[in-house]
Amino acid sequence: MLGRTDGTPGLARLCEVAVDVAAVTGAGIMLAAGDQPQxxxxxxxxxxxxxxxxxxxxxxxxCIDAHGQGSAVSEPDLxxxxxxxxxxxxxxxxxxxxxxxxGFPVRTGTVRLGALNLYRDRPGPLSGDQHAxxxxxxxxxxxxxxxxxxxxxxxxxxxxxxxxxPAVVQQAAGMVSVQLNVTVGDALVRLRxxxxxxxxxxxxxxxxVVARRLAFDDPPSDVP
Amino acid sequence: xxxxxxxLNDRCVEALDVTAAxxxxxxxxxxLQVLAxxxxxxxxxxxxxxxxxxxxxxxCYRTGEPVIAxxxxxxxxxxxxxxxxxxxxxxxxxxxxxxxxxxxxxxxLNLFRTALGGLAAPDLTAAQALADVAxxxxxxxxxxxxxxxxxxxxxxxxxxxxxxxxxxxxVSQASGLDVDQAFDRLRxxxxxxxxxxxxxxxxxADGALNPTALDPLGPSRRL
Numbered sequence: 001m002l003g004r005t006d007g008t009p010g011l012a013r014l015c016e017v018a019v020d021v022a023a024v025t026g027a028g029i030m031l032a033a034g035d036q037p038q039x040x041x042x043x044x045x046x047x048x049x050x051x052x053x054x055x056x057x058x059x060x061x062x063c064i065d066a067h068g069q070g071s072a073v074s075e076p077d078l079x080x081x082x083x084x085x086x087x088x089x090x091x092x093x094x095x096x097x098x099x100x101x102x103g104f105p106v107r108t109g110t111v112r113l114g115a116l117n118l119y120r121d122r123p124g125p126l127s128g129d130q131h132a133x134x135x136x137x138x139x140x141x142x143x144x145x146x147x148x149x150x151x152x153x154x155x156x157x158x159x160x161x162x163x164x165x166p167a168v169v170q171q172a173a174g175m176v177s178v179q180l181n182v183t184v185g186d187a188l189v190r191l192r193x194x195x196x197x198x199x200x201x202x203x204x205x206x207x208x209v210v211a212r213r214l215a216f217d218d219p220p221s222d223v224p
Numbered sequence: 225x226x227x228x229x230x231x232l233n234d235r236c237v238e239a240l241d242v243t244a245a246x247x248x249x250x251x252x253x254x255x256l257q258v259l260a261x262x263x264x265x266x267x268x269x270x271x272x273x274x275x276x277x278x279x280x281x282x283x284c285y286r287t288g289e290p291v292i293a294x295x296x297x298x299x300x301x302x303x304x305x306x307x308x309x310x311x312x313x314x315x316x317x318x319x320x321x322x323x324x325x326x327x328x329x330x331x332x333l334n335l336f337r338t339a340l341g342g343l344a345a346p347d348l349t350a351a352q353a354l355a356d357v358a359x360x361x362x363x364x365x366x367x368x369x370x371x372x373x374x375x376x377x378x379x380x381x382x383x384x385x386x387x388x389x390x391x392x393x394x395v396s397q398a399s400g401l402d403v404d405q406a407f408d409r410l411r412x413x414x415x416x417x418x419x420x421x422x423x424x425x426x427x428x429a430d431g432a433l434n435p436t437a438l439d440p441l442g443p444s445r446r447l
Contacts, residue, residue, distance in 0.1 A: 010357055133238070144361070165382070168389075
Protein backbone atom coordinates (compact mmCIF):
# COMPACT_ATOMS: atom_id res chain seq x y z
CA MET A 1 0.00 0.00 0.00
CA LEU A 2 1.76 3.12 1.11
CA GLY A 3 5.43 3.24 0.31
CA ARG A 4 8.01 5.68 1.47
CA THR A 5 7.70 8.91 -0.47
CA ASP A 6 10.93 9.98 -2.08
CA GLY A 7 9.91 12.12 -5.01
CA THR A 8 12.06 14.94 -3.66
CA PRO A 9 15.62 13.82 -2.88
CA GLY A 10 16.52 17.05 -1.06
CA LEU A 11 13.40 16.86 1.09
CA ALA A 12 13.85 13.13 1.71
CA ARG A 13 17.32 13.82 3.01
CA LEU A 14 15.92 16.58 5.19
CA CYS A 15 13.53 14.06 6.74
CA GLU A 16 16.50 11.83 7.49
CA VAL A 17 18.34 14.73 9.06
CA ALA A 18 15.30 15.55 11.16
CA VAL A 19 15.13 11.96 12.40
CA ASP A 20 18.79 12.13 13.27
CA VAL A 21 19.01 15.49 15.04
CA ALA A 22 15.73 15.21 16.92
CA ALA A 23 16.23 11.53 17.83
CA VAL A 24 12.77 10.57 16.58
CA THR A 25 11.48 7.45 14.86
CA GLY A 26 10.37 9.13 11.66
CA ALA A 27 9.64 12.40 9.91
CA GLY A 28 7.47 13.68 7.08
CA ILE A 29 6.81 16.96 5.28
CA MET A 30 3.29 18.09 4.36
CA LEU A 31 2.62 20.58 1.58
CA ALA A 32 -0.34 22.94 1.87
CA ALA A 33 -1.97 25.55 -0.34
CA GLY A 34 -3.82 28.15 1.68
CA ASP A 35 -5.37 26.20 4.54
CA GLN A 36 -5.76 23.01 2.50
CA PRO A 37 -3.26 20.19 2.96
CA GLN A 38 -2.06 19.00 -0.46
CA UNK A 39 -0.53 15.73 0.60
CA UNK A 40 2.74 14.46 2.01
CA UNK A 41 5.80 15.63 0.07
CA UNK A 42 8.36 13.37 1.59
CA UNK A 43 8.79 11.01 4.49
CA UNK A 44 11.35 8.84 6.20
CA UNK A 45 9.19 5.73 6.56
CA UNK A 46 5.78 4.15 6.00
CA UNK A 47 4.38 5.24 9.36
CA UNK A 48 5.22 8.87 8.57
CA UNK A 49 3.31 8.37 5.30
CA UNK A 50 0.31 7.05 7.21
CA UNK A 51 0.46 10.07 9.55
CA UNK A 52 0.26 12.43 6.56
CA UNK A 53 -2.54 10.37 5.01
CA UNK A 54 -4.51 10.30 8.26
CA UNK A 55 -4.32 14.07 8.58
CA UNK A 56 -5.34 14.48 4.96
CA UNK A 57 -8.24 12.09 5.54
CA UNK A 58 -9.44 13.45 8.86
CA UNK A 59 -8.60 17.12 8.45
CA UNK A 60 -6.94 17.26 11.86
CA UNK A 61 -3.55 16.56 13.37
CA UNK A 62 -0.27 18.20 14.35
CA CYS A 63 0.79 19.28 10.85
CA ILE A 64 -2.56 20.89 10.15
CA ASP A 65 -2.43 22.71 13.50
CA ALA A 66 1.22 23.74 13.09
CA HIS A 67 0.50 25.02 9.57
CA GLY A 68 -2.71 26.75 10.62
CA GLN A 69 -1.44 28.49 13.74
CA GLY A 70 2.09 29.07 12.46
CA SER A 71 3.71 27.63 15.58
CA ALA A 72 5.08 24.31 16.78
CA VAL A 73 2.68 21.71 18.16
CA SER A 74 3.81 19.05 20.59
CA GLU A 75 2.11 15.92 21.94
CA PRO A 76 4.67 13.89 23.91
CA ASP A 77 2.14 11.22 24.86
CA LEU A 78 -0.58 10.65 22.31
CA UNK A 79 -2.19 7.97 24.49
CA UNK A 80 -2.48 10.23 27.55
CA UNK A 81 -2.67 13.79 26.22
CA UNK A 82 -3.02 16.73 28.58
CA UNK A 83 -5.70 18.13 26.27
CA UNK A 84 -7.61 16.09 23.71
CA UNK A 85 -6.91 17.91 20.48
CA UNK A 86 -7.37 15.31 17.78
CA UNK A 87 -10.20 12.93 18.72
CA UNK A 88 -10.18 11.16 15.36
CA UNK A 89 -6.49 11.38 14.50
CA UNK A 90 -5.04 10.30 17.87
CA UNK A 91 -6.49 6.75 18.09
CA UNK A 92 -5.73 6.07 14.42
CA UNK A 93 -2.15 7.29 14.81
CA UNK A 94 -1.64 5.17 17.94
CA UNK A 95 -2.90 2.18 16.01
CA UNK A 96 -0.29 2.93 13.34
CA UNK A 97 2.42 2.80 16.02
CA UNK A 98 2.77 6.47 16.94
CA UNK A 99 3.16 7.39 20.63
CA UNK A 100 4.57 10.93 20.55
CA UNK A 101 4.08 13.46 17.75
CA UNK A 102 5.33 16.94 16.95
CA GLY A 103 4.44 19.42 14.20
CA PHE A 104 6.54 22.37 13.02
CA PRO A 105 5.39 25.01 10.54
CA VAL A 106 7.28 25.03 7.24
CA ARG A 107 7.42 28.71 6.39
CA THR A 108 9.67 31.57 5.56
CA GLY A 109 8.63 34.96 6.84
CA THR A 110 4.87 35.20 6.36
CA VAL A 111 4.83 32.61 3.58
CA ARG A 112 3.31 29.40 4.92
CA LEU A 113 4.00 26.26 2.90
CA GLY A 114 3.06 23.33 5.10
CA ALA A 115 4.47 21.52 8.10
CA LEU A 116 7.16 19.13 9.25
CA ASN A 117 5.97 16.16 11.26
CA LEU A 118 8.14 14.18 13.68
CA TYR A 119 6.97 11.08 15.49
CA ARG A 120 8.26 8.61 18.06
CA ASP A 121 7.15 5.05 18.71
CA ARG A 122 7.55 5.73 22.44
CA PRO A 123 6.17 8.60 24.51
CA GLY A 124 8.48 11.42 25.52
CA PRO A 125 9.05 15.12 24.85
CA LEU A 126 11.68 16.66 22.60
CA SER A 127 14.59 18.28 24.42
CA GLY A 128 15.18 22.00 23.93
CA ASP A 129 18.00 21.28 21.47
CA GLN A 130 15.96 18.74 19.54
CA HIS A 131 13.10 21.21 19.29
CA ALA A 132 15.46 23.94 18.06
CA UNK A 133 17.01 21.58 15.51
CA UNK A 134 13.58 20.59 14.22
CA UNK A 135 12.72 24.27 13.71
CA UNK A 136 15.87 24.68 11.62
CA UNK A 137 15.02 21.63 9.51
CA UNK A 138 11.52 23.06 8.98
CA UNK A 139 13.03 26.38 7.84
CA UNK A 140 15.32 24.55 5.45
CA UNK A 141 12.34 22.61 4.10
CA UNK A 142 10.59 25.89 3.28
CA UNK A 143 13.61 27.13 1.36
CA UNK A 144 13.94 23.80 -0.43
CA UNK A 145 10.27 23.84 -1.52
CA UNK A 146 10.55 27.38 -2.87
CA UNK A 147 13.83 26.54 -4.58
CA UNK A 148 12.12 23.59 -6.31
CA UNK A 149 9.26 25.79 -7.45
CA UNK A 150 11.78 28.37 -8.67
CA UNK A 151 13.04 25.86 -11.23
CA UNK A 152 9.79 25.86 -13.26
CA UNK A 153 7.89 28.48 -15.20
CA UNK A 154 4.97 30.31 -13.55
CA UNK A 155 1.82 28.21 -13.85
CA UNK A 156 3.73 24.93 -13.74
CA UNK A 157 4.24 22.75 -10.70
CA UNK A 158 7.76 21.46 -10.04
CA UNK A 159 7.85 17.74 -10.88
CA UNK A 160 9.13 16.91 -7.39
CA UNK A 161 6.12 18.66 -5.85
CA UNK A 162 3.72 17.21 -8.41
CA UNK A 163 4.84 13.63 -7.70
CA UNK A 164 3.07 13.53 -4.35
CA UNK A 165 -0.04 15.42 -5.41
CA PRO A 166 -3.11 13.32 -4.48
CA ALA A 167 -4.72 13.46 -7.94
CA VAL A 168 -6.99 10.48 -7.32
CA VAL A 169 -8.73 12.23 -4.41
CA GLN A 170 -9.59 15.26 -6.54
CA GLN A 171 -10.77 12.99 -9.38
CA ALA A 172 -13.00 11.11 -6.95
CA ALA A 173 -14.38 14.40 -5.62
CA GLY A 174 -15.34 15.35 -9.18
CA MET A 175 -17.04 12.00 -9.73
CA VAL A 176 -18.94 12.05 -6.44
CA SER A 177 -20.08 15.62 -7.09
CA VAL A 178 -21.81 14.36 -10.26
CA GLN A 179 -23.16 11.27 -8.50
CA LEU A 180 -24.76 13.35 -5.75
CA ASN A 181 -25.29 16.56 -7.71
CA VAL A 182 -23.38 18.59 -5.12
CA THR A 183 -20.34 20.88 -5.34
CA VAL A 184 -16.91 19.27 -5.45
CA GLY A 185 -16.23 20.81 -2.03
CA ASP A 186 -19.23 19.02 -0.57
CA ALA A 187 -18.24 15.85 -2.42
CA LEU A 188 -14.83 15.99 -0.73
CA VAL A 189 -16.54 16.27 2.64
CA ARG A 190 -18.66 13.21 1.81
CA LEU A 191 -15.56 11.27 0.78
CA ARG A 192 -13.81 12.19 4.03
CA UNK A 193 -16.86 11.24 6.08
CA UNK A 194 -17.06 7.89 4.32
CA UNK A 195 -13.35 7.21 4.89
CA UNK A 196 -13.66 8.12 8.57
CA UNK A 197 -16.75 5.98 9.11
CA UNK A 198 -15.15 3.02 7.31
CA UNK A 199 -11.82 3.46 9.10
CA UNK A 200 -10.04 3.77 5.77
CA UNK A 201 -7.66 6.25 4.22
CA UNK A 202 -9.10 8.90 1.93
CA UNK A 203 -6.83 7.89 -0.94
CA UNK A 204 -8.00 4.26 -0.72
CA UNK A 205 -11.66 5.30 -0.80
CA UNK A 206 -10.91 7.66 -3.69
CA UNK A 207 -9.23 4.85 -5.63
CA UNK A 208 -12.36 2.73 -5.22
CA VAL A 209 -14.50 5.56 -6.55
CA VAL A 210 -12.29 6.16 -9.57
CA ALA A 211 -12.16 2.42 -10.29
CA ARG A 212 -15.98 2.39 -9.94
CA ARG A 213 -15.91 -0.11 -7.11
CA LEU A 214 -17.69 2.43 -4.93
CA ALA A 215 -20.40 4.93 -5.85
CA PHE A 216 -22.22 7.39 -3.64
CA ASP A 217 -25.49 7.36 -5.58
CA ASP A 218 -26.07 3.68 -4.87
CA PRO A 219 -29.08 2.84 -2.72
CA PRO A 220 -27.86 2.77 0.89
CA SER A 221 -26.64 -0.79 1.34
CA ASP A 222 -23.55 0.30 3.31
CA VAL A 223 -20.92 -2.22 2.29
CA PRO A 224 -19.91 -1.45 -1.28
CA UNK B 225 21.60 34.44 4.16
CA UNK B 226 24.51 34.67 6.59
CA UNK B 227 21.96 33.97 9.34
CA UNK B 228 21.13 30.68 7.69
CA UNK B 229 24.79 29.76 7.37
CA UNK B 230 25.45 30.60 11.02
CA UNK B 231 22.47 28.47 11.92
CA LEU B 232 23.83 25.66 9.76
CA ASN B 233 27.20 25.86 11.55
CA ASP B 234 25.61 25.97 14.97
CA ARG B 235 23.47 22.95 14.18
CA CYS B 236 26.46 21.01 12.89
CA VAL B 237 28.31 21.74 16.12
CA GLU B 238 25.32 20.90 18.29
CA ALA B 239 23.95 17.91 16.44
CA LEU B 240 27.16 16.38 15.18
CA ASP B 241 30.32 15.50 16.99
CA VAL B 242 32.35 18.51 15.84
CA THR B 243 34.12 21.33 17.69
CA ALA B 244 33.63 24.06 15.13
CA ALA B 245 32.00 24.45 11.73
CA UNK B 246 32.42 26.96 8.94
CA UNK B 247 31.10 27.65 5.46
CA UNK B 248 33.22 28.86 2.58
CA UNK B 249 31.54 30.05 -0.59
CA UNK B 250 32.90 31.01 -3.97
CA UNK B 251 32.44 34.68 -4.83
CA UNK B 252 31.17 35.45 -8.34
CA UNK B 253 34.79 35.63 -9.54
CA UNK B 254 35.40 32.10 -8.28
CA UNK B 255 37.53 32.94 -5.23
CA LEU B 256 36.57 31.24 -1.99
CA GLN B 257 35.49 33.38 0.92
CA VAL B 258 34.79 32.54 4.55
CA LEU B 259 31.08 33.29 4.91
CA ALA B 260 30.39 32.05 8.41
CA UNK B 261 32.25 30.27 11.18
CA UNK B 262 30.97 28.99 14.48
CA UNK B 263 34.02 30.34 16.35
CA UNK B 264 36.60 33.09 15.97
CA UNK B 265 39.40 30.52 16.29
CA UNK B 266 38.07 28.55 13.34
CA UNK B 267 37.56 31.71 11.31
CA UNK B 268 41.23 32.57 11.76
CA UNK B 269 42.28 29.08 10.62
CA UNK B 270 39.95 29.21 7.61
CA UNK B 271 41.20 32.64 6.58
CA UNK B 272 44.75 31.37 6.87
CA UNK B 273 43.88 28.37 4.74
CA UNK B 274 42.54 30.61 1.97
CA UNK B 275 45.63 32.79 2.10
CA UNK B 276 47.96 29.79 2.02
CA UNK B 277 45.81 28.20 -0.70
CA UNK B 278 46.20 24.78 0.87
CA UNK B 279 44.10 22.65 3.16
CA UNK B 280 41.04 20.38 3.17
CA UNK B 281 38.46 23.09 2.43
CA UNK B 282 40.40 24.45 -0.54
CA UNK B 283 40.96 20.94 -1.86
CA CYS B 284 37.31 20.02 -1.35
CA TYR B 285 36.19 23.06 -3.33
CA ARG B 286 38.70 22.34 -6.09
CA THR B 287 37.80 18.67 -6.45
CA GLY B 288 34.12 18.79 -5.52
CA GLU B 289 34.70 15.70 -3.37
CA PRO B 290 34.65 15.28 0.43
CA VAL B 291 38.08 15.59 2.02
CA ILE B 292 38.68 13.74 5.28
CA ALA B 293 41.72 14.75 7.31
CA UNK B 294 41.55 12.33 10.23
CA UNK B 295 44.88 13.36 11.73
CA UNK B 296 46.07 16.90 11.09
CA UNK B 297 49.31 16.30 13.00
CA UNK B 298 50.33 13.78 10.33
CA UNK B 299 49.65 16.09 7.41
CA UNK B 300 52.71 18.31 7.51
CA UNK B 301 53.70 17.12 4.06
CA UNK B 302 50.35 17.42 2.31
CA UNK B 303 49.48 20.84 3.67
CA UNK B 304 52.52 21.93 5.78
CA UNK B 305 51.48 25.50 6.56
CA UNK B 306 47.80 24.80 7.05
CA UNK B 307 48.35 21.70 9.20
CA UNK B 308 50.71 23.52 11.56
CA UNK B 309 48.35 26.45 11.95
CA UNK B 310 45.31 24.23 12.55
CA UNK B 311 47.12 22.10 15.13
CA UNK B 312 48.35 25.27 16.88
CA UNK B 313 44.73 26.41 17.10
CA UNK B 314 43.88 23.13 18.85
CA UNK B 315 42.29 21.13 16.01
CA UNK B 316 43.31 17.53 15.38
CA UNK B 317 41.00 16.49 12.54
CA UNK B 318 38.93 18.13 9.84
CA UNK B 319 36.27 17.07 7.35
CA UNK B 320 35.35 19.22 4.41
CA UNK B 321 32.16 18.55 2.46
CA UNK B 322 31.35 20.02 -0.94
CA UNK B 323 28.33 22.28 -1.37
CA UNK B 324 27.13 21.07 -4.75
CA UNK B 325 24.14 21.56 -6.95
CA UNK B 326 23.80 19.62 -10.19
CA UNK B 327 27.50 18.90 -10.39
CA UNK B 328 28.49 22.49 -9.71
CA UNK B 329 30.49 23.14 -6.53
CA UNK B 330 29.80 26.51 -4.95
CA UNK B 331 31.69 26.10 -1.69
CA UNK B 332 32.48 23.83 1.22
CA LEU B 333 31.16 23.03 4.67
CA ASN B 334 34.11 22.59 7.01
CA LEU B 335 33.88 20.59 10.22
CA PHE B 336 36.81 20.74 12.65
CA ARG B 337 37.36 18.60 15.74
CA THR B 338 39.79 18.75 18.66
CA ALA B 339 39.83 14.93 18.68
CA LEU B 340 41.65 12.68 16.23
CA GLY B 341 39.69 10.72 13.64
CA GLY B 342 37.14 11.84 11.10
CA LEU B 343 33.41 12.04 11.64
CA ALA B 344 31.44 8.82 11.92
CA ALA B 345 29.63 7.82 8.71
CA PRO B 346 26.09 8.72 9.93
CA ASP B 347 27.29 12.16 11.03
CA LEU B 348 28.98 12.67 7.68
CA THR B 349 25.75 11.74 5.91
CA ALA B 350 23.75 14.15 8.04
CA ALA B 351 26.31 16.91 7.51
CA GLN B 352 26.29 16.37 3.74
CA ALA B 353 22.49 16.53 3.77
CA LEU B 354 22.60 19.84 5.63
CA ALA B 355 25.21 21.09 3.15
CA ASP B 356 22.99 20.03 0.23
CA VAL B 357 19.97 21.88 1.51
CA ALA B 358 22.01 24.93 2.45
CA UNK B 359 23.30 24.92 -1.13
CA UNK B 360 19.77 25.02 -2.49
CA UNK B 361 18.95 27.86 -0.12
CA UNK B 362 22.06 29.79 -1.16
CA UNK B 363 21.34 29.37 -4.86
CA UNK B 364 17.82 30.57 -4.22
CA UNK B 365 19.10 33.67 -2.45
CA UNK B 366 21.62 34.35 -5.17
CA UNK B 367 18.97 34.38 -7.82
CA UNK B 368 17.10 36.84 -5.60
CA UNK B 369 13.76 35.14 -5.85
CA UNK B 370 10.91 36.62 -3.89
CA UNK B 371 9.39 34.01 -1.60
CA UNK B 372 5.95 35.62 -1.90
CA UNK B 373 5.95 35.50 -5.69
CA UNK B 374 7.13 31.89 -5.64
CA UNK B 375 4.51 30.98 -3.09
CA UNK B 376 1.79 32.61 -5.19
CA UNK B 377 2.99 30.65 -8.20
CA UNK B 378 3.07 27.46 -6.17
CA UNK B 379 -0.47 28.00 -4.86
CA UNK B 380 -1.75 28.78 -8.33
CA UNK B 381 -0.08 25.71 -9.80
CA UNK B 382 -1.53 23.53 -7.04
CA UNK B 383 -4.99 25.02 -7.54
CA UNK B 384 -4.81 24.37 -11.29
CA UNK B 385 -3.85 20.82 -10.53
CA UNK B 386 -6.84 20.44 -8.19
CA UNK B 387 -9.25 21.94 -10.72
CA UNK B 388 -8.02 19.79 -13.60
CA UNK B 389 -8.31 16.56 -11.60
CA UNK B 390 -11.78 17.50 -10.35
CA UNK B 391 -12.90 18.29 -13.90
CA UNK B 392 -11.52 14.94 -15.09
CA UNK B 393 -13.57 13.24 -12.36
CA UNK B 394 -16.75 15.08 -13.30
CA VAL B 395 -16.42 14.35 -17.02
CA SER B 396 -15.52 10.75 -16.26
CA GLN B 397 -18.63 10.24 -14.15
CA ALA B 398 -20.99 12.18 -16.43
CA SER B 399 -19.80 10.51 -19.64
CA GLY B 400 -18.90 7.02 -18.50
CA LEU B 401 -15.27 7.48 -19.54
CA ASP B 402 -12.21 6.55 -17.54
CA VAL B 403 -10.25 9.51 -16.18
CA ASP B 404 -7.64 9.40 -18.93
CA GLN B 405 -10.30 9.44 -21.64
CA ALA B 406 -12.02 12.25 -19.73
CA PHE B 407 -8.79 14.22 -19.83
CA ASP B 408 -8.50 13.61 -23.58
CA ARG B 409 -12.02 14.92 -24.00
CA LEU B 410 -11.27 18.04 -21.97
CA ARG B 411 -8.15 18.73 -24.01
CA UNK B 412 -9.99 18.02 -27.24
CA UNK B 413 -12.75 20.47 -26.32
CA UNK B 414 -10.28 23.14 -25.18
CA UNK B 415 -8.40 22.82 -28.46
CA UNK B 416 -11.56 22.94 -30.58
CA UNK B 417 -12.77 26.07 -28.83
CA UNK B 418 -9.40 27.71 -28.37
CA UNK B 419 -9.76 27.73 -24.58
CA UNK B 420 -7.08 27.46 -21.93
CA UNK B 421 -7.36 24.00 -20.41
CA UNK B 422 -7.27 25.43 -16.87
CA UNK B 423 -10.10 27.86 -17.65
CA UNK B 424 -12.24 25.12 -19.15
CA UNK B 425 -11.56 22.83 -16.18
CA UNK B 426 -12.41 25.60 -13.72
CA UNK B 427 -15.78 26.09 -15.42
CA UNK B 428 -16.46 22.38 -15.25
CA ALA B 429 -15.26 22.02 -11.65
CA ASP B 430 -17.29 24.93 -10.28
CA GLY B 431 -20.43 23.92 -12.18
CA ALA B 432 -20.56 26.82 -14.66
CA LEU B 433 -20.35 24.34 -17.54
CA ASN B 434 -22.09 20.97 -17.68
CA PRO B 435 -19.56 18.17 -18.22
CA THR B 436 -21.87 16.53 -20.77
CA ALA B 437 -21.73 19.72 -22.90
CA LEU B 438 -18.18 18.95 -24.01
CA ASP B 439 -17.48 17.99 -27.61
CA PRO B 440 -17.46 14.21 -27.90
CA LEU B 441 -14.19 12.49 -28.52
CA GLY B 442 -13.70 11.27 -32.02
CA PRO B 443 -12.58 12.74 -35.29
CA SER B 444 -11.34 16.26 -34.73
CA ARG B 445 -13.37 19.09 -36.12
CA ARG B 446 -10.39 20.23 -38.04
CA LEU B 447 -10.48 19.10 -41.65
